[in-house]
Amino acid sequence: MIHNKKKYGQYFTNEKIAKFMVNWVIKNKTKSFLDPAVGEGVFIKLAQQIDKTLNMTALDIDDYWCQYLQxxxxxxxxxxxDYLNTELDKYDAIVCNPPYNKFQKIKNRKILINNFQEKYSIKLNGYSNLCIYFLIKSLNELNTNGRCAYIIPYEFLNTGYGEVIKRFFIESHMLHSIIKFDNSMKLFEDAITTSCILLFENKYNEKIHFINVSNINELDSTNSFIDEKIYTYDELNPNGKWLNYFKIKQLKVNNNLIKLKDIGQVKRGIATGNNSYFTLNTKKISDLKLSKDVCLPCITKSADITNLIFDIEEFEKLKRDNKKTYLFNGTNANCQNDYEYISYGENSGYDKTYLTSHRKPWYSIENKMPAPILLSVFCRNKLKVIRNTSNVRNLTTFHGFYFNKLEKENFINLFFCYLLTPTAQKILFNNKREYGDGLDKFEPNDLNNAYVLNINLISENDRNKILNLYEDLKKSNRNKCIEEMDNIFSSYTEAS
Ligand SMILES: C[S@@+](CC[C@H](N)C(=O)[O-])C[C@H]1O[C@@H](n2cnc3c(N)ncnc32)[C@H](O)[C@@H]1O
Structure with a gap:
């Protein structure tokens, strides 16, 4: 029931959204909880369901709701x-859907602006919406490591009056995420407003998550969103239009970057049409007594490759572990047992799948050469990059990268080192496809059209340092090596 809708901005929060916000702010150590504009009390009711022992504080300017909440x-x-005129303690958790009065309706705004400047050292713009005053006050009432969630309109992200707030967000490092609801979604009855949830933590956050939500059900999985862009704090511009950060991440292309396809091509791996028939381990080969000629060495599973460098020794190890390391290549069949395996495939109908029925003969293997660098197709946050020195082919679990011209081994190793680094990956991820549940995918052309550093620009001295680190990758702490490589490469990608 809405009691004083227009006067006090009483638009109540949908329960699913409220649940998401409350779940986010309450952690194991949360003891105190504040709702500065409580209304019907959706947040406190949910918070009490989670933890009855929470120390609650709720304010409302409208006594009707205070009576009701007793x-x-x-x-x-x-x-x-009136929350803005009330001295309060500090809290571990603050959740709020504040009133959204436009500046014209804030009668005492000059006094408020002065008070805020004095108390919180922030000079809010006269056009600021009332909800911004609530927000700034609440952020100053948060205990160390405390969490705060606000749902407010998102216009300030793109407007002039929002600059002060965005600057405050950047300087405080408290903002964790902005969850922007698609403006086709109607979250409040009778209210035409845009909406976003802002999540804060009173600690030094390194990154801000810009999340688009087009269906409330997306809030069910708190940790992974379908459409999420992550920026480091230093990437954000307080004067910029922050709504752009929700779109494709804009890459500043400088002269040191070229397209991947300028130096080589990413191609998908071998597709068999029936892996359980075509992939073989050494035991199966010996049980079936297949000839050597029909057994083509091949990487069949991404999970089999655990080291960054896949050499012939690694391949031998997989064989010993009886992993599937060969493909059956029936075109080289030359003994009774090979032919029998082909007949077995036909009797089982394996010649009739989409791929096999389009190949001539059905049991031939796509003609793809071993690739010197392998790149994972699916990934979460990090693209798996493998230096393949084994001369072994790969199935579609990896894409293969082939240089346009014959390159020296050092050049290949150098480029491989570059691809391993966060600097390279951050740029490549501009071209990722986003799947649900935090899963990303790269089609070969997504990568071919992505930008990479022009390796030719690297000085002799830096090349030698990187190649030494490449040698160290095999023996010492790989993360430390990659970090050192990253320091070198990033000095080139950042130069304009
Ligand atoms: C948008 S409603 C949100 C209510 C509730 N928390 C929810 O999310 O459903 C805002 C509430 O703030 C109250 N309010 C308005 N101005 C206020 C002020 N200056 N101090 C405290 N409460 C205020 C209104 O009466 C209203 O109940």
Whole structure:
């Protein structure tokens, strides 16, 4: 029920959204909880369901709601007061859907602006919406490591009056995520407003998540969103239009970057049409007594490759472990047992799958050469990059990267080292496809059209350093090596 809708901005939060916000702010150590504009009390009711022992504080300017909430909270937890004029303690968790009054409706805004400047050292713009005052006050009332969630309109992300707030966000490093609801979604009855949830933590956050939500159900999985862009704090511009950060991440292309396809091509691996028939381990080969000629060495599973460098010794190890390391290449069949395996395939109908029925003969293997560098097709946050020195082919679990011209081994190793680094991956990820559940995918052309550093620009001295680190990759802490490589490569990608 809405009591004083227009006067006090009483638009109540949908329960699913409220649940998401409350779940986010309450952690194991949360003891105190504040809702500065409580209304019907959706947040406090949900918070109490999670933890009855929470120390609650709820305010509303409208006594009607304070009376109503006495059925749910102890009397001294509820304050009938104007939040902006109330001195409060600090809290571990603050959740709020504040009133959204435009600046024209804030009668005492000059006084408020002065108060805020004095108290919180922030000079809010006269056009700021009332909800911004609520937000700034709440962020100053958060305990160390405390969490805060606000749902407010998102216009300030793109407007002039928002600059002060965005600067405050950047300087404080408290902002963790902005979850922007698609503006086709109607979250509040009778209210035409845009909406976003802002999530804060009172600690030094390194990154900000810009998340688009087009269906409320997307809030069910708190840790992974379908459409999420992550920026480091130093990438953000307080004067910029932040709504752009929700779109494709804009890459600043400089002269040191070229397209991957300028130096080589990513191609998908071998598709068999029936892996369980075509892939073989050494035991199966010996049981079936297949000839050597029909057994083509091949990487069949991404999970089999655990080291960054896949050499012939690694391949031998996989064989010993009886992993599937060969493909059956029936075109080289030359003994009775080979032919029998082909007949077995035909009797089982394996010649009739989409891929096999389009190949001539059905049991031939696509003609793809071993690739010197392998790149994973699916990934989470990090693209798996493997230097393949084994001369072994690969199935579609990896894409293969082939240089346009014959390159020297050092050049290949150098480029491989570059691809391993966060600097390279960050640029490549501009071209990723996003799947649900935090899973990303790269089609070969996504990578071919992605930017990479022009390796030719690297000085002799830096090349030698990187190649030494490449040798160290095999023996010492790989993360430390990659970090050192990254320091060198990033100095080139950042130069304009
Ligand atoms: C948008 S409603 C949100 C209510 C509830 N928290 C929810 O999410 O459903 C805002 C609430 O803030 C209250 N309010 C408006 N101005 C206020 C002020 N200056 N101090 C405290 N509460 C205020 C209104 O009465 C209203 O109940």
């Amino acid at each position: 059925h749910y909270l102890k009397k001294d937890c509820i304050k009938n007061a």
